[in-house]
Amino acid sequence: MSNSSSPARGLEGVVAASTRLSDVRGDIGKLIYCGYDIDELAGKATYEEVVHLLHHDRLPNATELAELKDALASFRDLPQAVTEMICSFPKVAPPMHVIRTAVSALGCFDTTADDDSMYAQRRKALRLVAQIPVITAYFHRYRMGLPLLGPDRSLGEAANFLYMLNGEKPSAETEGTMDVCYVLHAEHGMNASTFAARVTVATLSDMYSAITSAIGALKGPLHGGANEGVIKMLLEIGTLDQVDAYIDDALAQKKKIMGIGHRVYKVLDPRAPHLQRMAQVLSAKLGDPKWIQMSERIAELMLAKKQLNANVDFYSATVYHSLGIPTDLFTPIFAIARTAGWTANVLEQLTDNRLIRPQSQYTGPVGLKFVPLESR
Numbered sequence: 459m460s461n462s463s464s465p466a467r468g469l470e471g472v473v474a475a476s477t478r479l480s481d482v483r484g485d486i487g488k489l490i491y492c493g494y495d496i497d498e499l500a501g502k503a504t505y506e507e508v509v510h511l512l513h514h515d516r517l518p519n520a521t522e523l524a525e526l527k528d529a530l531a532s533f534r535d536l537p538q539a540v541t542e543m544i545c546s547f548p549k550v551a552p553p554m555h556v557i558r559t560a561v562s563a564l565g566c567f568d569t570t571a572d573d574d575s576m577y578a579q580r581r582k583a584l585r586l587v588a589q590i591p592v593i594t595a596y597f598h599r600y601r602m603g604l605p606l607l608g609p610d611r612s613l614g615e616a617a618n619f620l621y622m623l624n625g626e627k628p629s630a631e632t633e634g635t636m637d638v639c640y641v642l643h644a645e646h647g648m649n650a651s652t653f654a655a656r657v658t659v660a661t662l663s664d665m666y667s668a669i670t671s672a673i674g675a676l677k678g679p680l681h682g683g684a685n686e687g688v689i690k691m692l693l694e695i696g697t698l699d700q701v702d703a704y705i706d707d708a709l710a711q712k713k714k715i716m717g718i719g720h721r722v723y724k725v726l727d728p729r730a731p732h733l734q735r736m737a738q739v740l741s742a743k744l745g746d747p748k749w750i751q752m753s754e755r756i757a758e759l760m761l762a763k764k765q766l767n768a769n770v771d772f773y774s775a776t777v778y779h780s781l782g783i784p785t786d787l788f789t790p791i792f793a794i795a796r797t798a799g800w801t802a803n804v805l806e807q808l809t810d811n812r813l814i815r816p817q818s819q820y821t822g823p824v825g826l827k828f829v830p831l832e833s834r
């Protein structure tokens with residue numbers, strides 16, 4: 459814990475908010491969303507049900523779920539100017555830059571952007587859940603030189619995203635896999651991007667600013683960007699027989715292995731086994747066990763050599779790669795799913811807000827005398 463003479467580096471162990479949204483039990487490897495263990499939700503609840511759970515603190519009944527799905531489907535259309543802006547960016551721009559900038563732009567076109575009524579805030583929250591996948595799919599198709607595809611209102615969030623990305627409706631199995639990935643990534647305590655969202659909105663700034671901050675924080679390789687690093691590492695290693703030498707070499711050079719380790723989980727991240735199972739199934743189906751075999755060997759070595767476990771990013775990389783998703787869309791998919799949690803945290807922060815304003819410990823000199831420019 460922090461004290462005035464030795465601040466906690468990286469705020470480790472500091473409790474920065476009270477929340478009903480999720481509990482990350484790093485000591486026993488449990489993740490709880492609003493009272494439900496993640497094992498209870500993954501594969502049972504859809505992403506839309508989890509959005510309702512996080513936004514309303516309870517699972518929806520059938521009518522509420524139908525209304526929520528309708529609202530999400532009706533909120534997907536982007537302002538024409540935002541679509542044009544997305545299609546004016548350099549095709550080589552990293553998608554996370556595009557998504558962050560487009561979300562910020564959405565705030566300029568929403569006449570309710572600064573409306574702080576709970577009704578307006580909830581609508582903005584749902585609009586962002588619905589529109590971030592559309593931004594991602596539009597940019598991808600534009601950069602590939604493919605015609606943009608409008609959303610399909612008959613499809614749920616996971617299926618609509620895959621349809622808008624690939625131009626064909628996914629199989630029920632692929633939709634289900636993506637949906638479970640969304641559920642597993644939807645919320646996760648006071649992670650860096652959620653903290654960024656809360657800090658921003660606690661100044662009584664707006665929902666778009668908060669989510670723009672969150673996307674910027676998620677992008678980094680120590681947070682959501684790690685899933686892209688995992689697949690790059692697997693491609694660099696190349697074959698199963700090269701794994702041991704690669705890890706030995708990387709550890710000797712004090713390099714971080716992406717997708718391994720966690721600030722809070724000191725035991726296995728409870729999301730990892732779900733993703734590992736899906737990666738195993740997909741690898742078997744594709745008849746290409748190489749990626750999962752390499753991943754499992756890396757996880758085994760890191761546990762033995764460093765007592766560090768795989769985190770959510772580790773096996774999700776193999777899942778997305780096996781689904782044929784381009785590597786630089788892995789972190790955007792994390793952002794798409796986490797928008798449920800970010801927006802829920804913004805709504806929660808606003809219900810009992812106080813400016814978040816910690817202090818820093820000054821370590822510089824004192825008493826310096828000003829020297830005029832001509833004498834320096």
Ligand SMILES: CC(C)(COP(=O)(O)OP(=O)(O)OC[C@H]1O[C@@H](n2cnc3c(N)ncnc32)[C@H](O)[C@@H]1OP(=O)(O)O)[C@@H](O)C(=O)NCCC(=O)NCCS
Nearest residue numbers: 679680681684713714715716717718719720721769770771
């Ligand atoms: C997640 C992460 C940022 C947590 O960082 P943290 O709590 O600040 O932990 P530290 O970086 O201080 O690491 C503590 C020790 O474990 C080591 N370590 C942590 N993660 C490691 C990794 N992925 N590979 C190799 N060593 C690692 C550090 O080198 C350090 O060792 P040392 O004490 O011998 O110097 C860190 O584990 C990491 O960088 N992982 C890779 C990126 C990643 O997967 N991020 C997604 C998180 S969900």
